[in-house]
Amino acid sequence: MxxxxxxxxxxxxxxxxxxxxxxxxxxxxxxxEVRYFHRRRVEVWNGYVRTKSVGGWVGNVRIDLFVDxxxxxxxxxxxxxxILDWMVADPNDEFDLEKLADSxxxxxxxxxxxxxxxxxxxxxxxxxxxxLMSLREAEKINDRDALQxxxxxxxxxLSPGCQKADLEAVLVEENFVDDCRRPWPNYIKAKRxxxxxxxxxxxxxxxxxxxxxxxxxxxxxxxHVERFLxxxxxIQEFHDHHAQEDPETGKKAKDDFDIxxxxxxxxxxxxxxxxxxxVNTLNSDPELRDKVFERLxxxxxxxxxxxxxxxxxxxxxxxRDKFMTLEGGPKAVENAIGWVTAAGIARKAMANDDRIIxxxxxxxxxxxIEIAQLNRDAVADLRIIAEMVTNMTKATHKD
Numbered sequence: 400m401x402x403x404x405x406x407x408x409x410x411x412x413x414x415x416x417x418x419x420x421x422x423x424x425x426x427x428x429x430x431x432e433v434r435y436f437h438r439r440r441v442e443v444w445n446g447y448v449r450t451k452s453v454g455g456w457v458g459n460v461r462i463d464l465f466v467d468x469x470x471x472x473x474x475x476x477x478x479x480x481x482i483l484d485w486m487v488a489d490p491n492d493e494f495d496l497e498k499l500a501d502s503x504x505x506x507x508x509x510x511x512x513x514x515x516x517x518x519x520x521x522x523x524x525x526x527x528x529x530x531l532m533s534l535r536e537a538e539k540i541n542d543r544d545a546l547q548x549x550x551x552x553x554x555x556x557l558s559p560g561c562q563k564a565d566l567e568a569v570l571v572e573e574n575f576v577d578d579c580r581r582p583w584p585n586y587i588k589a590k591r592x593x594x595x596x597x598x599x600x601x602x603x604x605x606x607x608x609x610x611x612x613x614x615x616x617x618x619x620x621x622x623h624v625e626r627f628l629x630x631x632x633x634i635q636e637f638h639d640h641h642a643q644e645d646p647e648t649g650k651k652a653k654d655d656f657d658i659x660x661x662x663x664x665x666x667x668x669x670x671x672x673x674x675x676x677x678v679n680t681l682n683s684d685p686e687l688r689d690k691v692f693e694r695l696x697x698x699x700x701x702x703x704x705x706x707x708x709x710x711x712x713x714x715x716x717x718x719r720d721k722f723m724t725l726e727g728g729p730k731a732v733e734n735a736i737g738w739v740t741a742a743g744i745a746r747k748a749m750a751n752d753d754r755i756i757x758x759x760x761x762x763x764x765x766x767x768i769e770i771a772q773l774n775r776d777a778v779a780d781l782r783i784i785a786e787m788v789t790n791m792t793k794a795t796h797k798d
Contacts, residue, residue, distance in 0.1 A: 410558045411442070415516045418446040418556060437618065441570035443510070450530050450552055453512070454519050455468075455479045458521045460487075461493075461524065461587055464663065468656045483528050483535075491664075493584070499529040504548055511553040513569050521569050527552065542756060557659040571617055586666035589627035592617055596628055630669040633678070634662050635668070639690045645680065652694070663697050668695060671706035680710045687713055690723050711739040 429446030450750075465485050469477040477485075486494045508530060512523030520527055530549040537545035562625040570591075580705070583591075592613060599609035613624045620658040643650040671677060671689075681688035691709060698766065700706060712718045725731035773781075 410444075412515065414444045414446065415559075417448050417514075417516070417518050418554075423447075429510060429556075432555075436565070436568040439565060441565050441568065442558040443513075443562065445555055446553075447456040447551045448512075448514065448518070448548055448554045448556070450527070450534055452518055452528055453514060453552070453554075454517075455482050455524065455527060455531075461583055464543040464656060464659050471656070473744075478533065481530075482550055483531055486528055487532065492530065494525055494528070496525065496529045499525055500641055501783075502532045503529055504533055507548055508552050511555050512591055513555045513557065515525045515557050516559045521557070521566060523554075539550050556597055558694060567616075584663070584666070588617075588619075589631055589666070592619075592624060592627045593631040596624075625701075626670065626673075629673045630666070633669055633673050634666075637662065637692050637695070640689060641696060658696070665695055665698075665700075665703075668700065668706055671703045674707075676710050677706060680713045684713055686717065687723070694722075694732060697728060699732050701729055701732070705736060708736045708739060712736070715739050 411431060415430070418429040426715065427447040429444045431442055432445045434441050434443050440648070462482060462485075465482070466477060468482065469475075469485075486496055503526070508526050510526065512527055513521045515521065520781070528619035530552055533545060533549045534638075537549065550587075571707060595616070596609050596613060599612060600606070604612065610621060610624055610628070614621050617624070641658045642655060643651040670694075672681070681691060687709075694700060712722050712735050718735045721738055722731060725734055
């Protein structure tokens with residue numbers, strides 16, 4: 400987003416038209432400022448915009464799956480109203496607009512949205528759509544008090560001369576930096592980090608150099624960056640598995656958007672899948688890996704904790720067979736885990752029996768001379784052991 404020097408000068412000398420309208424209140428008048436987003440100096444106008452003058456950010460990665468699917472199904476980009484209807488009806492309640500809308504009606508929008516000079520939203524999608532929802536309802540019943548609260552929004556408007564780095568700084572500051580806001584979900588953050596990582600690698604940076612650059616760019620620890628990259632690499636394998644058909648087995652390719660929805664829904668599970676022991680197990684057993692991918696897509700894992708049991712399932716023939724062949728979705732996973740748990744308890748009991756027998760055999764090998772040579776502490780310990788075993792057997796074996 401670049402422009403000539405004259406346009407930049409005009410931006411400094413007069414506010415962009417979106418910040419000015421007839422009948423504007425004196426407290427809504429704009430002022431020129433310099434703001435810092437993630438340590439980057441950005442020129443902005445500070446003021447108010449009419450809510451209906453703002454264009455919802457269709458490119459917002461938080462809603463990109465919905466937008467892509469809408470474009471595919473309707474051959475056109477969704478309108479603000481289409482996006483709002485989807486956000487309100489979202490079964491996962493990711494956006495929680497009603498609660499935010501109620502807060503806005505009581506207190507106004509307390510944190511400014513950030514837009515470009517042409518009215519494109521960069522930050523504040525939830526605030527904007529919550530206000531738009533309240534505006535829509537207020538217009539239906541002609542609620543003047545509500546209309547006054549949501550007809551305009553406080554905003555920072557970026558200069559038309561802002562660079563890509565300026566836009567990135569806004570996105571990072573408003574979505575990665577913790578400031579008691581509702582940040583992007585980790586999947587969205589990881590996707591953004593991964594896309595930037597690929598761009599850096601394409602510019603001939605090594606993996607280590609790219610990671611070192613991502614840390615300050617996104618303001619997150621190196622360990623988080625590396626974790627995101629590992630998860631996104633494995634997510635790509637998951638996506639490829641479900642996107643491909645296999646005529647031999649009759650497996651059909653799944654819808655691309657459905658796969659991406661499931662990835663977003665179960666994103667944290669991939670953290671467990673990329674743990675060393677789990678990923679090594681799956682890499683050495685492609686058939687089991689494919690079945691894990693299928694069960695994860697179908698929602699058969701009750702929680703990501705169950706992923707940790709995969710190495711134990713793989714090591715036990717009966718448990719592996721249950722996991723691979725049983726129908727019943729979540730029940731099949733429970734049965735496999737139940738088997739390895741029971742088998743583990745049995746093995747531990749057998750190991751305890753072996754230890755006791757070994758100790759008995761050891762005592763029987765001692766000669767009278769060796770027993771006489773034991774020091775007082777050792778003899779005292781043997782007496783304590785004998786008494787403790789006697790009491791334990793009396794308490795647990797009544798017969």
